[in-house]
Amino acid sequence: MIALLALTLAAATLQADAPITCAGEHRQGAILVCRTAPGAQVTLGDLTERADGEGWIVMGHHRDAPSQAAFRVRHEGGVWESRVDVAAREYEIQRIDGLPPAMVTPPPDPEFQARLARENQAKGAAYASRWEGRGFLDGFEWPVTGRITGVYGSQRVLNGEPRRPHFGLDIAAPAGTPVLAPAGGVVTLADPDMYWEGGLVFIDHGQGFTGVFMHLDSIDVEVGDVVERGQVIGTVGATGRVTGPHLDWRVRWRDRQIDPEALLALDVSDLR
Numbered sequence: 258m259i260a261l262l263a264l265t266l267a268a269a270t271l272q273a274d275a276p277i278t279c280a281g282e283h284r285q286g287a288i289l290v291c292r293t294a295p296g297a298q299v300t301l302g303d304l305t306e307r308a309d310g311e312g313w314i315v316m317g318h319h320r321d322a323p324s325q326a327a328f329r330v331r332h333e334g335g336v337w338e339s340r341v342d343v344a345a346r347e348y349e350i351q352r353i354d355g356l357p358p359a360m361v362t363p364p365p366d367p368e369f370q371a372r373l374a375r376e377n378q379a380k381g382a383a384y385a386s387r388w389e390g391r392g393f394l395d396g397f398e399w400p401v402t403g404r405i406t407g408v409y410g411s412q413r414v415l416n417g418e419p420r421r422p423h424f425g426l427d428i429a430a431p432a433g434t435p436v437l438a439p440a441g442g443v444v445t446l447a448d449p450d451m452y453w454e455g456g457l458v459f460i461d462h463g464q465g466f467t468g469v470f471m472h473l474d475s476i477d478v479e480v481g482d483v484v485e486r487g488q489v490i491g492t493v494g495a496t497g498r499v500t501g502p503h504l505d506w507r508v509r510w511r512d513r514q515i516d517p518e519a520l521l522a523l524d525v526s527d528l529r
């Protein structure tokens with residue numbers, strides 16, 4: 258009994274000593290918004306990033322994050338180190354048959370390959386954005402509401418061929434329905450005609466934590482625009498390689514794909 262009490266106390270003390278507090282869960286595909294010492298270096302798994310001048314940092318776990326992750330804070334007071342359990346998820350298998358072959362395997366001609374390379378470069382440059390604002394503290398709202406036709410993480414089998422997992426949340430809505438910025442941020446990409454994505458907008462919600470909005474029919478923002486939560490950024494469409502009008506909303510932190518639905522549940526009010 259005494260030993261148990263001592264253990265409990267030790268755990269409580271450790272918690273109190275942790276120089277970081279977070280909203281969000283340690284779970285595959287989850288977002289974490291944390292507060293620590295200004296400028297602290299924070300390691301989560303195999304990624305190390307720096308908190309901003311007020312100690313805010315936004316992070317996340319990948320779809321296939323291992324069951325344990327290093328969690329470390331290096332600041333002027335020293336180094337604090339812990340390990341966290343990352344809850345595993347099960348993902349759906351989604352089979353789609355009867356797609357035109359060009360939607361599954363792009364044509365091999367050089368002109369087309371050059372286009373894909375150009376588009377990949379533009380996306381890479383946009384992902385490199387590190388906006389100093391803190392849109393991620395706004396709390397996230399739905400960019401559009403409608404029937405969910407695809408969820409994060411599902412394993413896709415297209416025309417019988419296994420493909421990369423689907424990282425988006427697909428929300429079906431009539432073409433022309435306004436798409437709202439789910440939180441504040443800066444527009445880092447706005448292109449009406451990408452091969453896969455069609456009309457495409459990226460919003461850096463702060464520190465490079467980036468929302469991706471695909472298949473837009475029209476786009477109401479330009480690169481460099483600072484948008485507020487709830488602002489119209491474009492309209493739902495069926496552009497790019499799609500079978501019908503919907504918004505495909507994705508979220509990326511560094512090379513990790515985050516589940517958009519995890520953003521909707523985030524509550525940072527205890528950290529402010």
Ligand SMILES: [Zn+2]
Nearest residue numbers: 407425427505
């Ligand atoms: Zn999708």
